[in-house]
Amino acid sequence: MASPAGEAEGTFALPFTEQDLEILVLKITGSVSSTRRRVRRLESVEQRLLEDFGGQLFDAVFTGSVRTCLERSLTAAEDADAGLRLRLRVAAPLENIPWEFLYAREYGFLCLSPETPLVRYVAMPRSVPPFPVRPPLRILAMLSAPSDVPGLQNEEEWDKLQTSLSHLIARGMVQLDRLPVGSLAALQRPMRQQQYHVLHFVGHGLYDEDADDGALVLEDETGRARLVTGRDLGTMLRGYRSLRLVVLNACEGARSSVDDPFGGVAQALVRQGVPAVIAMQFEISDPAAVVFSQSFYEAVADLLPADVAVVEARKAIFAAENDVEWATPVIYLRSPDGTIFEEASDPPPAPPPPVDDPSEQRRRQFAEWNRAAALALEQDRWNDAIAALEQLTAAGDNDPDTARRLLYARDRKQQTEPATQPVIAEVRDRLLAKLIDLSLYLILILFLAPSADGGELDTDDWLRFGVLAATVAIYEIVLTALWGCTLGKYVLRLKVVRRRDRRPVGWTESLLRWFVQFLAWVACLVGAAVLYASLLWDKSELHQGWHDRVAGTLVVKLPPR
Template identity: 35%
Template sequence: MDTVMELEIGPGPEPGSYVAHVLRSVGGGEPTETFRLELDELVGRRPALEASVLLSSVSARRIMPDTEAALQDVGRRLFEAAFTGDVYAAYRTSVAVASERGRGVQIALRLTAPGLAALPWEALYDPATETYLCRKEPLVRNVPAAHAPAALTIELPLRVLAMVSSPRGLPAIDVEHERELLEEALRPHLDAGRVRIEWLEPVTWSGVHDKLLEQEWHVLHFIGHGTYDTDTDEGVLAFVGRDGRAEYVSASSLADLLAEAEPTPRLVLLNSCRSGAGGTDDLFSGTAAALAHSGIRAVAAMQFSISDTAAIEFARGFYSALAHGRGIDEAVRSGRIGILGLGRGTLEWVTPVLYLRGDDTRLFDVARATMTPAAAAPVAASAGSTASPPRIQPPADRPPQESSSSTEGSGPRWKPWLVGGGVVLAAAAGALITFVFLPRGTGGVDDTGGGGGGGGDDGGSLTTNEVTVPMDVAWTATGVSCEEGDTIRISARGLGVYGTSGGTVGPDGLPGDESLDQRVEDDIQTFALMGRLENQTKAFSVYTEEAYLCPEPGEMYLGPNDVQLDGNSGAFTATVTLVPAE
């Protein structure tokens, strides 16, 4: 992209001060300005911002709520601090020059002071034009490199190694559903023979290692759990260990593993909670930054948890842009615009982050196809693999041992952060890791039943309501009632904030025996989501998923396992389905 403004932000001469220096700009000039920033205070607001952004996915609003006001305030403060004086003038000139050329301006941020990467720069807000920069212009976080690999020349189909990691002890992931979502997202490209998927199960260190050594992979797609380890100040992903439980792989170890692939992957995509987050002491401690620093050309990740619907729309916009020959920076912006299409005042467009090593946003040179889709030869499956026929779901009894299966022109639906498969002209994805993170926390909502959302009925047999459950309300009516012998199925996601400390938690509650005195029910994790039938006195654990057999007629209520609700905020979403007894 020839219309770029690259801004380096580094430490200043005094504690708490920083220097913004324009390294290059389409408008010309390389001004420098010094400014102050309350870094610790802004970093401390991250948990509440994350809860607000995720909560926005289920809130229907007509005016800007306090949640967006908080995000806008952070974005304005970051913008007015870094884009000040002559730096701001250079920005406005660059926008004007690019506009004359009929182009946008890529804002490339090079953050060289520890702690800056932990801030949500994607929220940059210009109060003069009342715009969020990343929604108008491509915004990237630049990782300086003496050498960046050139665009990789490939022949279609784009080969995708996909995997779903669901170790015991973590919230279960619907493996088959994730496969369907990915395949549907790539459906046009699968059918056209431009993309091919091979699935690997289970996701063990040795299994991934073997597959990377086996052949060239253009895309590596990982669905699973991830977080940011504050003790080691490093991002981690959850593989499956020898005992079937989680084996956490650090960002630095993952970078070493990916280096085994030849050629080195060009793109990694992480749809995981905090995969785009950074630490306050190390510039390259976050999963995304560490991978880019290790040599991966581009890493797209999520700095907050993200809802399924937003992840789906991001991926659709992202891959559509790639398929039309856009650069990786423009593709990420198109993904943000896809999220905006959800309406309802969603703020989740701020969640994606793009780290770019070097300046070139063109990751692939795609050779002219030498075969028709019908003539595409199937990828050789490794031992124990099964092939997925077009539009047929994989067999439910697929063996649990490590295996891989190829899908070309097959599959149903998809969701989050997939790898950029559909390249028609000259873009695509190289190595991608898609990450679906289910946050550890609860939510709560409204005792009046007002949190119920859009109930549905399929022929009078199944009734489903989507319910918002706030953390600061004891019990929320779901609007779903049962008779004796009926089953109520509940699945939950979301993020809540407990107390005034700003700690975040998901439907599974706090791990172990933390804060026992906060529990309403001693045998349910603290702050976890629980349920209760209206005439029952004993609550039961819901966590991220539960099927409850009704002992008597009554309406289902949901709430957090917390005796002290004051100071709580945030919420999560529960999908409640009534399955009548046969």
């Protein structure tokens, strides 16, 4: 042990068997759901269990001269009005012990105090200087949900991440972007085009016992599962100096092998050059993950050391009546003082030119508008970017790049800021629209239906039937594909959109909707009645009928004209 109070050494004997540790982990993970459903008591069973475990672990580590060094170091830190960082370097067989539960009766849980942050320190030959940043902190989210691996819904996870960071995004402290797909290849272009500071992974993680290595479950080019080790991911991230932190919201992401201290995903990333990695040593619940993201990224955006930011996030989880999950996040650091970011200093301003030079004044004004536009575009503030670029254009800037950026900003504003979000159409409006359409069909039937003379149908009659069916099909398919509505829906301000992104439907969706309805009408009134009654059976409040489900569509109510 090396400390501000000197060096010491002692003999460590693990006070638990491997079976004891497995039982403890099962109790911890098994208690997560139950502890969230009840109000915290003065001292819960789980907290007493963890205090007992952490206390035995603390007493086994800090004995004799080692304990004396710790106490003297804490006293010295307190006298200097500073904290004492506990940098843990353990042998590979001890990596899987949840050291974050270290507990001393006189200090409490060490991990819950910013005065005693505990990190799993990875010593490397090269030092890691902090990277200069100015707001916003840029986070690239990577969500992986392979089609052949159940249990993760991409859109729901993305909504949770956006919700947890919404107040930081609104204040301009954080910029959150998302990879289009959760594949290894999808990382290249965004990382090349933008200086991202954080990679936030959400998905499945596992430990391959046969390969003795940790892995993340990413997507391949077909959307199916592909196991990617920490070494492989680290290879893709090397060379991007702005990337200072990787957060792995994946169960078993922090686990290591018995022989290789970098066998886990987190350790492998650190060895590949990532200054700080946060991984979950147990599966983390959704509420705890949301609280962690909110508090942690707020502290990082405030330029706190990474380990202190983790302490703040742990305290937030503990304050949310969660006795267990505050120790789930584990931080691995290469930085000795935990500082991975520092505030970027602006270059000294150039001496201003004489103010009586009109051409120089014009040049400086153009430069100011260009800087404002560039910053607004970088932070996705489309209105500010449009205002600055329009000022340039009005002042006579004929640079083609200015026109191109203005067109881009207007397009992005139109895509990201719809005027009014439509709401799901009520069942009664949909049925009334269908009655209007059926009235039109009735008029067609009166004109085109075969004559009822009691005899067999001749060629003319079959031709009439064909024309009638084709007219109805064209009416339903073409109008829906081109305008998203039939005449009945137009009257009631209804529109058919795709469920996944609320964008207009195309020919494929329109054809599928009509074909399912056609099959229902083939079964006469009973089939049609059952089809439209299926609108009432949808418990998700989306009012999707069977034809909507097959085509992947929704019917929404447009705002009044």
